[in-house]
Amino acid sequence: SFMQGSKLEVPLWLAKGLHDSKRRIISVELPKMYKEAWRTVFSADANVVDLHKMGPYYYGFGSQLLNFDNPENPEIARTILQASTFISRFRRIMDSSQNAYNEDTSALVARLDELERALFRAGQKGLNDFQCWEKGQASQITASSLVQNYGKRKFTDMDG
């Protein structure tokens, strides 16, 4: 039990459930990285920011936050999408996922949030599939990764 005016941390899904613009039971405080100070950092250079550290679901979580009738919402939405963030990071993600075959991209990927990582993997797969095909490996039969880890049974174990 708690009193009016106290501050609590609750999961987003719960906050969404309690939120009601007419009855105003709760008000939601914006997490740091969606506030103005951080939004300015993003506009300066979105590419250097470590979005994974900021909460690995920056885009998703940010989009959900917009449910809470915050007056800063339009600014937040703009930052998440625009030249401040997704759009300016897009080029770097695309270029390295398509060029960096067998190179170490771990430094870049570490700074991507989950949405960007999925995108990066899609780009890499496109490239990997192509290069594999080009080398003629596409028509080689390889063991499925699912079975590669099964221990091989020794012939003697199979005595009936």
Added chain:
Amino acid sequence: MEPAEAEFLAEKELVTIVPNFSLDRIHLIGGDLGPFNPGLPVEVPVWLAINLKQRQKCRLIPPEWMDVEKLEEIRDQERKEDTFTPMPSPYYMELTKLLLNYASDNIPKADEIRTLVKDTWDTRIAKLRLSADSFVRQQEAHAKLDNLTLMEINTTGTFLTQALDHMYKLRNNLQPGESAHSQDF
């Protein structure tokens, strides 16, 4: 689509061979082929040409675009223009790989040809990325890119459509007064 599927489609393209055997016209579901007479050039689909070549029953005649001077022209044109040059075959990558892998002895200056085609491919893919980036930056609603081949679209397609999908969702955030924000994230 996998690159191997694009290659499968490419194998329907016709190429000229010179057989060393005789055979009457054969009737396949896709159409008739032949007749085959030793020393007389005949057009067949690539899948058959490769098969015959592997069994040493023919030699392959490279397509007229698979020539160093022609490919240099194409490469230079590609580097000069901002738009995509129409390619001599919609399956230029697949055909180059197939013919150079199985019949390089029938293709003069095979190594140079391989390099030229790869250079052209690299230029085109770089242009594609440039287009994608400016498309995203300007938040365009649609774009039209002429003269792309299937293999190029395949290689970058998944990434681009996923990115645009995300952008669309993020852009919907800008609309105020939407009562049900999707749970899709």
